[in-house]
Amino acid sequence: MTTIQDIAKHAKVSKSTVSRVLNESSVVNTETRLAVEQAITALNYRPNLMAQSLASGRSMTIGIVTQKIGSPFYDSIAQGVIEGLNNTGYSPIFVDGQLHHSTESEVIKALVGRQVDGLVLIGGRTPVTDLEQLKEKLPTILVAREVAGWENRSVCVDNELAGYEATMHLIELGHRAIALIHGIKDQPDAIQRQKGYCRALEKANIVFNPSLIYQADFSAQSGVLAINSLLGSGVYFSAVFAENDMMAMGARLGLSRHGIRVPEDVSIVGFDDQAEVAFMTPPLTTMRQPAVEMGKSAASAVLHAIRDERFEIPNHLIELQRRESVARVR
Amino acid sequence: MTTIQDIAKHAKVSKSTVSRVLNESSVVNTETRLAVEQAITALNYRPNLMAQSLASGRSMTIGIVTQKIGSPFYDSIAQGVIEGLNNTGYSPIFVDGQLHHSTESEVIKALVGRQVDGLVLIGGRTPVTDLEQLKEKLPTILVAREVAGWENRSVCVDNELAGYEATMHLIELGHRAIALIHGIKDQPDAIQRQKGYCRALEKANIVFNPSLIYQADFSAQSGVLAINSLLGSGVYFSAVFAENDMMAMGARLGLSRHGIRVPEDVSIVGFDDQAEVAFMTPPLTTMRQPAVEMGKSAASAVLHAIRDERFEIPNHLIELQRRESVARVR
DNA sequence: CACATTGATGGTACCGGTTCCATAGAATTG
DNA sequence: CAATTCTATGGAACCGGTACCATCAATGTG
Numbered sequence: 001m002t003t004i005q006d007i008a009k010h011a012k013v014s015k016s017t018v019s020r021v022l023n024e025s026s027v028v029n030t031e032t033r034l035a036v037e038q039a040i041t042a043l044n045y046r047p048n049l050m051a052q053s054l055a056s057g058r059s060m061t062i063g064i065v066t067q068k069i070g071s072p073f074y075d076s077i078a079q080g081v082i083e084g085l086n087n088t089g090y091s092p093i094f095v096d097g098q099l100h101h102s103t104e105s106e107v108i109k110a111l112v113g114r115q116v117d118g119l120v121l122i123g124g125r126t127p128v129t130d131l132e133q134l135k136e137k138l139p140t141i142l143v144a145r146e147v148a149g150w151e152n153r154s155v156c157v158d159n160e161l162a163g164y165e166a167t168m169h170l171i172e173l174g175h176r177a178i179a180l181i182h183g184i185k186d187q188p189d190a191i192q193r194q195k196g197y198c199r200a201l202e203k204a205n206i207v208f209n210p211s212l213i214y215q216a217d218f219s220a221q222s223g224v225l226a227i228n229s230l231l232g233s234g235v236y237f238s239a240v241f242a243e244n245d246m247m248a249m250g251a252r253l254g255l256s257r258h259g260i261r262v263p264e265d266v267s268i269v270g271f272d273d274q275a276e277v278a279f280m281t282p283p284l285t286t287m288r289q290p291a292v293e294m295g296k297s298a299a300s301a302v303l304h305a306i307r308d309e310r311f312e313i314p315n316h317l318i319e320l321q322r323r324e325s326v327a328r329v330r
Numbered sequence: 331m332t333t334i335q336d337i338a339k340h341a342k343v344s345k346s347t348v349s350r351v352l353n354e355s356s357v358v359n360t361e362t363r364l365a366v367e368q369a370i371t372a373l374n375y376r377p378n379l380m381a382q383s384l385a386s387g388r389s390m391t392i393g394i395v396t397q398k399i400g401s402p403f404y405d406s407i408a409q410g411v412i413e414g415l416n417n418t419g420y421s422p423i424f425v426d427g428q429l430h431h432s433t434e435s436e437v438i439k440a441l442v443g444r445q446v447d448g449l450v451l452i453g454g455r456t457p458v459t460d461l462e463q464l465k466e467k468l469p470t471i472l473v474a475r476e477v478a479g480w481e482n483r484s485v486c487v488d489n490e491l492a493g494y495e496a497t498m499h500l501i502e503l504g505h506r507a508i509a510l511i512h513g514i515k516d517q518p519d520a521i522q523r524q525k526g527y528c529r530a531l532e533k534a535n536i537v538f539n540p541s542l543i544y545q546a547d548f549s550a551q552s553g554v555l556a557i558n559s560l561l562g563s564g565v566y567f568s569a570v571f572a573e574n575d576m577m578a579m580g581a582r583l584g585l586s587r588h589g590i591r592v593p594e595d596v597s598i599v600g601f602d603d604q605a606e607v608a609f610m611t612p613p614l615t616t617m618r619q620p621a622v623e624m625g626k627s628a629a630s631a632v633l634h635a636i637r638d639e640r641f642e643i644p645n646h647l648i649e650l651q652r653r654e655s656v657a658r659v660r
Numbered sequence: 661c662a663c664a665t666t667g668a669t670g671g672t673a674c675c676g677g678t679t680c681c682a683t684a685g686a687a688t689t690g
Numbered sequence: 691c692a693a694t695t696c697t698a699t700g701g702a703a704c705c706g707g708t709a710c711c712a713t714c715a716a717t718g719t720g
Contacts, residue, residue, distance in 0.1 A: 014700045046443040050383040051676035054705045082426055093423045113376040220609040249609040256611045276606045279550040279579040281586045344670045381706035384675045
């Protein structure tokens with residue numbers, strides 16, 4: 001490994017001067033600059049980021065805490081963060097919270113030890129007190145999580161509104177018996193989406209029927225179980241709102257297993273708009289979450305926070321993506 | 331930030347002793363050890379990994395180069411690497427090659443600057459000469475890429491055999507007119523899978539019909555285009571082998587658009603077994619790629635390479651995952 | 661009992677950069 | 691022309707650790 005000292009020797013200058021041309025931190029005579037630059041290419045020199053970090057106090061890395069790598073929505077956010085960090089000089093470093101609170105705080109500590117310059121927490125359950133503590137030490141941005149007092153440190157969307165709109169879309173097409181496949185019980189997004197569902201029913205003067213709700217867990221398998229249970233219980237429904245796409249896929253499969261056609265007999269609305277559902281048979285109508293854009297916003301936000309600049313987090317909208325899994329009720 | 335010096339002062343010992351208890355690098359009197367440990371928790375001390383890295387020459391990070399975050403197969407591999415690195419003290423740091431050769435070598439250089447202790451390249455097109463150079467400097471493991479001379483540095487699977495088995499499965503069920511939806515033209519995996527397809531035909535004495543091949547690009551959209559083109563050309567086929575699951579999904583949608591039933595009229599075999607396809611209607615028969623396991627193996631392999639230990643990369647098999655998209659020909 | 665060995669610890673040179681301060685010479689000013 | 695301000699550079703302290711070497715007391719050995 002060639003070091004800054006080697007470059008200095010080769011260019012017959014001091015370390016300081018080499019550092020100057022590297023960082024353009026002060027004016028350097030054109031001749032000497034050229035000599036240094038030449039030495040750098042000649043010796044194929046790359047500065048040691050560890051040493052830079054130690055000396056400067058900046059590590060040029062952003063810590064990203066994900067919940068569970070492999071889940072499409074969180075992955076898309078992560079992808080957005082990566083894109084947003086591209087060509088900024090900062091690199092992301094990922095750690096996985098594994099859905100455990102303890103693991104989560106453990107990995108965050110590890111990131112702090114790695115001297116990350118900023119932190120992006122995607123979802124997660126870190127207690128608010130810990131967050132407040134963290135915020136003191138490091139620029140921290142939350143994604144897909146709402147916390148009071150973090151309004152301009154948090155990239156999120158209005159799940160309640162989206163739940164309302166999804167349900168309203170079905171109601172407008174004449175559906176009045178709308179089953180809800182509900183996500184993980186205490187999960188805030190799930191709660192919000194259900195709230196929106198209830199508000200839409202209320203708005204349309206449809207009485208809420210608890211037997212139309214199935215408590216699932218965001219997995220595709222739970223979507224098919226939902227249909228089996230609903231059908232087994234004998235309640236009538238002409239439409240299903242699944243709180244994410246995987247459950248919608250499961251529901252669609254469950255329905256076909258019972259010879260029920262989509263959308264002729266039952267309509268389905270999903271949530272997320274993950275890539276695959278545009279190619280389901282039929283293509284799924286769903287609430288599109290702007291996951292990649294959210295990730296990009298988070299990247300911008302954390303970068304601005306590091307530079308201590310003001311940054312207005314853009315408003316991300318969940319939009320209805322109309323496809324073919326929904327039809328007017330017969 | 332509290333430093334090792336603060337701990338030393340607090341425990342009334344020298345830096346060296348603190349370092350000793352941290353790394354267990356030599357025996358320390360029990361009393362003094364306890365005093366130090368107590369100081370560490372009292373002051374909530376975390377060693378600065380940058381300083382550790384600079385001093386020790388080890389950064390405890392593994393660089394992971396992905397091709398395109400968001401593609402299910404590569405994501406699963408990445409997930410496997412993360413899992414494999416869990417609780418090893420090493421952290422992964424991801425960079426994205428963005429499918430550009432130049433970007434790829436650029437990001438690799440960035441990783442080297444970050445003093446990563448090892449490198450995992452997932453797929454990619456880095457020229458072999460560059461790889462050889464890299465191998466000199468750093469323990470490097472390839473995933474999903476075969477290079478001569480890298481046999482025990484490369485985690486891969488037999489795509490040709492898998493292509494053969496997929497096709498053979500269809501043949502055994504009586505299919506003789508099997509369309510092939512081919513992946514990106516020069517992509518090695520795609521080439522191998524097609525080779526396997528051809529070998530199976532040959533084995534069964536079926537003459538190869540070029541008009542049954544559609545040149546696609548691994549996207550779902552290209553899968554529906556494939557069906558349109560095939561149907562438009564008027565060739566008969568009773569089965570489709572798609573070289574990945576996304577194209578299989580597209581093909582399935584394309585067929586349904588033409589009123590063709592799956593599997594009654596046409597059977598489909600996919601490739602990858604990404605999570606969603608188990609819940610397609612009908613669930614897709616596909617060649618399961620052990621992506622997560624491959625990632626784990628890569629993690630083990632690079633860790634062993636760092637310690638200069640011998641490691642036999644396990645043999646990963648692609649296995650036929652029978653579901654419901656395939657039926658005996660009528 | 662003199663001498664070698666062992667155990668526990670402190671001191672210090674580094675790792676490869678950044679950054680502040682000092683300084684020499686050139687350019688500007690009155 | 692002396693005094694002042696710039697311009698360009700070198701020197702050295704420092705960032706927070708690691709690891710080697712030195713030291714010193716206690717123990718073991720002939």
